Amino acid sequence: MNKLEFSSLYQLTMARFRLLFREPEALFWIFIFPILLAAGLGIAFRNRPADVLPVAATTPQLTQALAADKGLNAATMDAPTGTHSLATGSILLLAIQQPGGVAYQYDDTNPDARTARLIADRAVQAAGGQREAVHAQNQLIHETGSRYIDFVIPGLLGMNLMGSAIWGLGFAIVEARQKKLLKRLVASPMPRWQYLASFLLSRLLMLVIEVVAFLGFAGLVFGVPFRGSLWQLAFLCVLTSMAFSALGLLISSRAKTMEAASGLMNLVMLPMWILSGVFFSASRFPAVLQPFVRALPLTAANEAFRANMLQGTSLSHLAAPVAILLAWLIVPFALALRIFRWR
Amino acid sequence: MKDGLRTPVAGSAASPPLLLRGLRKAFADVQAVDGLDLEVAPGECFGLLGPNGAGKTTTIEICEGLTDPDHGTVELLGLNWTTGANQLRQRIGIQLQETQFPEKLTVEETLRLFRSFFRHGVSVDESIRTAQLEEKRGSRVGGLSGGQKQRLAMACALVGDPELLFLDEPTTGLDPQARRHLWDLVDQLKLAGRTIILTTHYMEEAERLCDRVAIMDHGRVIALGTPKQLIATVGGEDIVEFAVTHSEPGAQHSVRGVVNPAQLMAIPGVQSHRVDAALHQLSVSELHTTVPRIFAALAAEGLHLSEFRTHSATLEDVFVRLTGRNLRDE
Numbered sequence: 001m002n003k004l005e006f007s008s009l010y011q012l013t014m015a016r017f018r019l020l021f022r023e024p025e026a027l028f029w030i031f032i033f034p035i036l037l038a039a040g041l042g043i044a045f046r047n048r049p050a051d052v053l054p055v056a057a058t059t060p061q062l063t064q065a066l067a068a069d070k071g072l073n074a075a076t077m078d079a080p081t082g083t084h085s086l087a088t089g090s091i092l093l094l095a096i097q098q099p100g101g102v103a104y105q106y107d108d109t110n111p112d113a114r115t116a117r118l119i120a121d122r123a124v125q126a127a128g129g130q131r132e133a134v135h136a137q138n139q140l141i142h143e144t145g146s147r148y149i150d151f152v153i154p155g156l157l158g159m160n161l162m163g164s165a166i167w168g169l170g171f172a173i174v175e176a177r178q179k180k181l182l183k184r185l186v187a188s189p190m191p192r193w194q195y196l197a198s199f200l201l202s203r204l205l206m207l208v209i210e211v212v213a214f215l216g217f218a219g220l221v222f223g224v225p226f227r228g229s230l231w232q233l234a235f236l237c238v239l240t241s242m243a244f245s246a247l248g249l250l251i252s253s254r255a256k257t258m259e260a261a262s263g264l265m266n267l268v269m270l271p272m273w274i275l276s277g278v279f280f281s282a283s284r285f286p287a288v289l290q291p292f293v294r295a296l297p298l299t300a301a302n303e304a305f306r307a308n309m310l311q312g313t314s315l316s317h318l319a320a321p322v323a324i325l326l327a328w329l330i331v332p333f334a335l336a337l338r339i340f341r342w343r
Numbered sequence: 344m345k346d347g348l349r350t351p352v353a354g355s356a357a358s359p360p361l362l363l364r365g366l367r368k369a370f371a372d373v374q375a376v377d378g379l380d381l382e383v384a385p386g387e388c389f390g391l392l393g394p395n396g397a398g399k400t401t402t403i404e405i406c407e408g409l410t411d412p413d414h415g416t417v418e419l420l421g422l423n424w425t426t427g428a429n430q431l432r433q434r435i436g437i438q439l440q441e442t443q444f445p446e447k448l449t450v451e452e453t454l455r456l457f458r459s460f461f462r463h464g465v466s467v468d469e470s471i472r473t474a475q476l477e478e479k480r481g482s483r484v485g486g487l488s489g490g491q492k493q494r495l496a497m498a499c500a501l502v503g504d505p506e507l508l509f510l511d512e513p514t515t516g517l518d519p520q521a522r523r524h525l526w527d528l529v530d531q532l533k534l535a536g537r538t539i540i541l542t543t544h545y546m547e548e549a550e551r552l553c554d555r556v557a558i559m560d561h562g563r564v565i566a567l568g569t570p571k572q573l574i575a576t577v578g579g580e581d582i583v584e585f586a587v588t589h590s591e592p593g594a595q596h597s598v599r600g601v602v603n604p605a606q607l608m609a610i611p612g613v614q615s616h617r618v619d620a621a622l623h624q625l626s627v628s629e630l631h632t633t634v635p636r637i638f639a640a641l642a643a644e645g646l647h648l649s650e651f652r653t654h655s656a657t658l659e660d661v662f663v664r665l666t667g668r669n670l671r672d673e
Contacts, residue, residue, distance in 0.1 A: 011459040015448060022447040179443035187407055187439060189432035189503070190460040343409070 008190055012198035013205075019172070020206070029167070030210055034160040035217050038153060041279075042222050045148035053116040056082050057095040062102065065127035066095060071119045092116040095124065145225045145310050153218045154305035155278035157211070158298050161237065162244045162272065164210060166265055169199050169248035174261040177252075183343040192342070200245055207241050227312030235315070236308060236322075240301040243325045246333035247297070253340040272298040300324035358421030360385055360507045360538040361406060366415035368401055368562075375401040376412070377562035383540060383555075388533050390553030391542040392658060394668075398562035399542035400440060403511050406540065407437050420506060433462055436505030438496045440512050446485030450476050450495055453484060454502060461503035474498035474528065490521025497528060508532065510541040514548060526551055546658035558662055565665050570658060577656045577664055578614030579626035583637065584653070586622050587646040602646065610636045615664075624663075626656060 004010045020026055056075045057063040066074035077085065082094035086105055093106040093116040102124055106113040176182045185195060211234075218224040226233070251268060255261040275289075276282055276298035285293050293299055300321035307313035307321075315322065359382050366379040376398045383389045391399045404410040405417060408424040408431065417423060422431050444453050454467045465473075471480050474494040479487060487495065493513060500508060513529070514522040529552050532539060543549055549556045550570045558566040558573070566573055574580075587602060602623060607616050612633030614626045627633045630653060641648065663669060 005455070006459055008456075008459040011456045015445070015452065015456050018452065019445055019447055176445075180439060180441055181443060181445065183409065184437075184439050184442040184444075184499075187409055187432075187437045188457060188460045188499075189429065189462075 009194045009198060009201070012190075012194055013201045016172070016198050016202035017205070020168070020202070026168070030160075030164045030206070031213055034156055034214050038149075038156055038214070038218055039221070041152050041156075042149045045152075051112070053093075053112060053119065054091045055093040055095065055116050055120055056085060056091045057097070058082065059097040062095050062097050062124070066120055066123050068127065069119050069123040072116065072123065093120055095120055145227070149218075149222045150224050150310060151281075151306070152279060153215075153222070153224045154309050155276075155302050157214060157237070157305055158240060158276070158301040159273065159278045160210070160214060161207070161240045161301070162269060162298055164206070165203060165241050165244035166248040166251065166269060168203065168206075169245055170252040170255075170261050170265050171258065172199070173249070173252040174255050174258055177255075177341070177343070178257060180343070186342045196249065196337075196340075199249070200242065203241055203245050204238065207237060211237050224309070226309055228308035229314065232315045233305070233308050236301070236304050236318075239322065239325050239329070240297070240304075243297050243301075243328040243332075246329050246331075246336065249340075250332040250336040253336045256341075272296050275299065277302045295324060297325055297328040300328075358418065359383060360387075360420055361389075361540060362416075362418040363402075363406070364416045366402065366405060366417070367413045368398075368405060368410065369413055370401075374562050376405070379415070379562070379564060381557060381564065381567075383538060385538055386536050387554045388529070388539040388541070388552055390549040390556040391540070391559055392544070392546060392549040392553075392556050392662075393542075393559035394544055394662075397544075397559040399544075399559055400511055401562075402559070403509055403540065403542050407435070407509055408432070433503060434506050436500035436503055436508040438500040438508075438510045438513060440515070442496055444484045444492070444495065444499075447483055449481050449483055450487070451480045453495065454498055457499040458502040464503040465501065467502070470498040470502045473501060473531070475524075488521070490517050490524055493517060493521070493525060494528065497525070501532075506538065508537055508539045510539065512542055512544070514543070514545065522548070546662070550658055556658065558658070558665065560662075560666055566661060573658060573661045574656045577626045577660050579612075579628040580656055581627050581630045582654055582656050582660055583625040583627050583630075583634065584622055584650070585637075585641075585648055586650040587641060588649050602641070602644070606640060606644075607637070610640055612636065617664075622650070626660070 052073045053071060054073045054075075055066055056077045057066055058077070058079055060076050063074045063076040066072050075091070077094075079094075079096060082091070082096075083105065085091045086094055086107075092110070092113045093104055096103045096105065104117050104120060106117050108114055108117075173182075176185075186192060215224075215226075219226065247268065248265075251264045252261055255264060275285060275293045276296050278298070282293050282299050282302070283290075304318050304321040304325075307318055361381065361383040363379055363381040366376050367374070368376040379398075379402060381389075391402060393399050401410060405412045406419065408428060411424075419431055420434060424431065448456070450471065451467060454470055458464055458467050458470070471477055474497055476491065476494055476498065479491055484492065484495065497510070497513065500510070510529070514525050517525065526548070529539065529541075533552075541552065553570065555567070555569055556573060557564045566576070568576075604616050604618075607613055607623070607625060610633065612627050612629050614628060617624050625637070634653070638648075659669070
């Protein structure tokens, strides 16, 4: 029997741990699910070699001219067949030989078709004897850090930290309230702050496992870059997790049933899943919405994670997102302590 | 079982473990507690008995510092909840109605957790032994029976070696065997000299366990005393219940008979009489001589007994006499 044995903060934190590790579903959502999601997205959005665009021409000579460019796959077909193929999407462009020139049929709202138009015209002009006015040379770069998986991993990290903090705290607290355990605990000499602190402590320890497993997977399997300081990244993870824990505490500070709590959690998290730039950049939303989108904790977290990991930005240049996260840590926590219902 | 109380802390030696004066508490439009005065002596097992909704739980939760009274004073061990809350929490043990401990912690882990809240107390092993949960110490709470869960709740109330123990409906929902098991446990605690305050709506529980009982109804104490004293107020040691039919010669069917109460009261040994739905209730002393006289009196009137039973007077009869209702009618 050592001293820890008699420390209520230690016992409360250990109880949190035991309860979490004895809940297989919780472990799945916290550890396995994010990795599965990252793996799925990584496979779906892997970088493929540049596509060869299917096109057609009405005369063999024209087809030959088009086929000279490696970026095009050209076939010969008459005008009605070609129009039909265009309509069904099996070709992107039809080049029609006309007296005195060539006409291109394509859909200018389709980016691939516009590309096909540029390449086809270049091939036709070259076949017609046009020479380059300026000599140009291609240098191809496939850089890590600019792929979709590089973009989405920091976003998933933020989303994962949000989910585990809000769900982890929210459900446990509301369940304890519903089962009158909270009431029993405050009837004992337990210092109340220690109960809440035990959640934050266990969250911090879980965070280490959670983040290392997820980012380790992303780094090893997808080669996602870590260009910033790892210590600063760790700090950002802790700050993010604490801010969302405070939010989780606020959500669960009065709810009496699990149904009420899970409704509130979805209400809080759903806008952030959509608006905060997890799967696509938050800058896609209209300018009117931007101040609101920027003020969300998940937007700030994702922005900071991306800046650290992808651009190697140091904390001193991340004052804005850090300040937003700090505000989301302090205000909900203070509010939650004020209105928390123990019974 | 640890013997005796801790040395009383200075200042509380002369104070009663519990002192309530003019307690009132209303919820919305219900007056849950309506002017309550109580004093509990050291080493006493004190029972609050009453039907559901009588205000027992509100009263005990006010004592436990979980609910603030609207009016009145609460003093425990010479301390009050405004200035001595931290000290009080260390010195009292509490078992609440319907607490569900985390199902995935074991008995031992739960007790270690609760033990860590108290500066002084008994060891976890000792509390497990007291609650007779040795075989279950490594089992998860979710796998315990109702009686075992209740004994765990009791053990959690005892880990701080409390001077004053509150038990709120400790046996509600338990089967008879688990209930007797828990009573034995309370007996042990009484032997060890602890002051216990318990609520119950089972009269036999109050009779069996409590040194003194306060019968509550509508937020008030309507009777207070030892179970013996209270039962004595019924007026006799035994209760006779009967119904009669009047059979007239030539009648098609028997009809409910009519008994003259004055005639019954005139029988030596009959202390009181009341009628409830054609069932006559007499409280009597000296059952063995009184019952033959009742038979004789009824026969002389040409009345036939359709029902007849006797039982020893209980706290239930006290409650019925005071309120005209049964304890469990609510």
